[in-house]
Amino acid sequence: MAALILLTAAAASIPPTVEVSVTGLRNTKGQILVCLTTNPKAFPDCSKDKASVRMAVKAANASAFTIVAPANGTYAIAVVHDENSNHKMDMALFMPKEGFGFSRNPTITVGAPSFKSASFAVSGDTRQAIKMKYML
Numbered sequence: 001m002a003a004l005i006l007l008t009a010a011a012a013s014i015p016p017t018v019e020v021s022v023t024g025l026r027n028t029k030g031q032i033l034v035c036l037t038t039n040p041k042a043f044p045d046c047s048k049d050k051a052s053v054r055m056a057v058k059a060a061n062a063s064a065f066t067i068v069a070p071a072n073g074t075y076a077i078a079v080v081h082d083e084n085s086n087h088k089m090d091m092a093l094f095m096p097k098e099g100f101g102f103s104r105n106p107t108i109t110v111g112a113p114s115f116k117s118a119s120f121a122v123s124g125d126t127r128q129a130i131k132m133k134y135m136l
Contacts, residue, residue, distance in 0.1 A: 016123065016125060017066050017069065018126045020064075021063055022101060026099065028059045030059050032056065033056055034067065035077065036067050036076075037053075038075050072121075075119065078118070083098050092136060101131055105131050
């Protein structure tokens with residue numbers, strides 16, 4: 001019985017993960033900048049959220065990678081295909097020169113989607129498939 005309690009306690013302390021697959025890359029140059037946040041005011045730019053999870057994944061490995069979420073909750077993911085590895089999205093007259101994508105693949109009109117349209121629940125291990133979009 002004590003072993004079962006210890007196993008249950010250990011399982012409860014394991015942080016949830018989000019398995020991500022990114023499709024539609026126009027090439028495998030550079031890296032994918034990843035932002036996972038629970039803060040609607042910090043979406044899609046995680047730099048405004050100290051509690052966010054930010055990471056870079058080689059573009060060649062973007063078809064399958066894992067993000068460890070801090071806890072269960074409602075999250076949204078934003079990704080940028082940083083083709084030249086300069087750690088930012090390059091712009092040309094207000095248009096992104098590099099690819100981008102969001103969890104739940106919301107329709108993109110003008111500007112980034114809302115947190116609500118890209119958000120999903122994490123309560124244990126979760127999966128998200130993100131399709132890249134390129135404007136130029």
